[in-house]
C-alpha cells in the first residue's frame with residue numbers, strides 16, 4: 038500500500054490531540070481481506086484509554102461549544118478540504134482494509150466529506166423560536182444547544198462515511214466526540230483523525246479509539262459524561278448498547294440492520310429496474326444495510342427481469358478492489374462468507390434455482406449470484422444477507438406484495454419500480470420503511486434523512502434533520 042501522504046498511515050489511538058499506544062502495549066493486525074496480508078498493527082485500547090478520551094472530550098467541550106458556529110464551520114471546512122485533497126490515499130486505505138473496489142471507495146470518500154461540508158453549513162442556521170407569551174410580563178424563547186460529549190461506534194462497511202455522518206453534525210453543533218471504529222477498518226478512521234488534527238480541530242474535540250469493542254462500549258455507555266451515543270451496525274449490538282445506555286439515559290441514534298424489498302411491478306421500465314437492482318444489490322459486494330435483500334418481481338415480467346439481471350451480473354468482475362476493472366471485492370471475513378453460502382444452500386435445498394453464480398472462490402471471494410423461484414419459507418427471505426446474492430420472488434398483485442414486503446422485523450430501505458403515478462403514491466405510503474427509493478436503486482446522500490423504523494433503529498442521519506440528534510432544546514422564560 039503506497040500512500041502519497043505516508044502521514045495518513047496512523048497506527049496509534051488519537052486521544053486529547055496525542056497519538057498514543059495502548060497502556061498495556063496491546064496491538065491488533067489489520068488484514069487486507071483481498072490478499073489476507075497484514076497491512077499494519079494498530080494500538081488496541083480498552084477501558085482506561087476510553088476514560089481518558091471521555092475526560093479529554095469533557096475538557097475540550099466548553100471552549101469548542103462557546104465558539105461561534107461560523108468559527109467551528111471554518112475548521113470543519115478545512116477538514117472537508119483536506120479529505121478531498123487526500124481522497125486518493127483515503128480510498129486506497131479503505132480498499133486495502135475493507136475490500137471495496139477503488140471506484141466505490143473514491144465515491145465513499147466524497148460521500149464522507151459531504152457530511153462535514155453539509156453540517157458545517159447547517160450549524161450556522163440552528164435557529165430558535167420566540168413563543169408568544171402566556172402572560173403580559175413574560176417573554177418565552179427556545180434555543181438549541183449542542184448536547185455535549187458524544188460517543189460513536191461505527192462499522193467496517195463504510196469506514197469513512199459512517200464516521201463523518203456522526204462527527205460532522207456533532208462537531209458542527211458544538212459537541213465533542215469519542216469514536217470507536219470497527220476492528221477491521223481502523224486505518225481509515227485514524228487517517229480521518231490525522232486530517233482533523235491538520236485542519237486545526239482542537240485537542241480532545243475528536244478522539245479515536247481502536248480497541249476492545251465490549252470494554253470501550255461498556256465504558257462509553259456507563260459514563261454519565263457521555264450524553265449521546267450514535268451507533269451503526271447490527272441490530273443485536275444496537276439493542277445491547279441501548280440496554281447499557283438505560284442507566285445513564287443517553288440520547289441514542291441507532292442505524293441497524295435492514296432487509297430491503299425491491300419490487301418490480303408489471304408497469305415498470307424493466308431495463309431501468311435491472312440497472313437499479315445492480316446498483317442497490319451489488320454495491321460493496323452486497324455489504325450495506327440498504328442493499329436490496331428480497332426482489333419481488335411481478336409474475337408477468339419475472340422471466341424477462343431474471344434473464345436481464347443475470348446477463349448483467351455475469352459481466353461483474355470479481356477480484357482485488359485495487360484493480361480498476363473489478364466490480365466485486367472480497368467479503369469482509371469468513372464468517373460473512375459462510376453466512377451467505379448457508380443462505381444459498383438453504384434456498385437451493387428448498388427448491389430455489391441458482392440461475393447464475395454463487396460459487397465460493399479462493400480466499401474471501403464469491404461469484405455474485407441470482408437465485409430464482411425463491412419463497413418465504415427460505416432463510417434468505419427473513420435474514421439480512423450482506424452478500425452478493427439476489428433472490429427473486431414472484432408476486433401477483435399489489436396488496437399481496439405490500440404485505441410480503443412489510444413482513445419483516447426490519448424497516449430501513451425499500452425500493453420499487455412503477456410508472457403508474459397513483460400506484461407510486463399508494464405503495465410509497467404503504468411501505469413500512471424509513472426510506473423508499475422509487476424508480477431508483479440509490480438513495481443515499483448528505484441532504485436526505487437516512488434511517489429506519491422497527492428493528493432498523495432510531496433517529497435520522499444526514500439532512501437538516503440529522504443535526505437534531507446532537508442538540509437539546511432549551512426553553513427560556515423571561516419575566517420583564
Ligand SMILES: NC(=O)C1=CN([C@@H]2O[C@H](COP(=O)(O)OP(=O)(O)OC[C@H]3O[C@@H](n4cnc5c(N)ncnc54)[C@H](OP(=O)(O)O)[C@@H]3O)[C@@H](O)[C@H]2O)C=CC1
Nearest residue numbers: 191192218219220250251254270271274292293294326423
Ligand atoms: N447497519 C449496518 O450498516 C451494518 C449492519 N451490519 C450487520 O451486522 C452483521 C455483523 O457485522 P458486524 O461487523 O459484526 O457488526 P457489529 O454490530 O458487531 O459491529 C459494528 C460495530 O459495533 C462494535 N461492537 C460490536 N460489539 C459491541 C459491543 N458489545 N459493544 C460495543 N461495540 C460493539 C464493533 O466493534 P468491533 O469491530 O471491534 O467488533 C463495530 O465497531 C452484518 O453481517 C450485517 O448483517 C454490520 C455492519 C453495518
Ligand SMILES: O=C(O)CCCC(=O)O
Nearest residue numbers: 194195269325326327481
Ligand atoms: O450500510 C450501512 O452501514 C449504511 C450506509 C449505507 C449508505 O449510506 O448508503
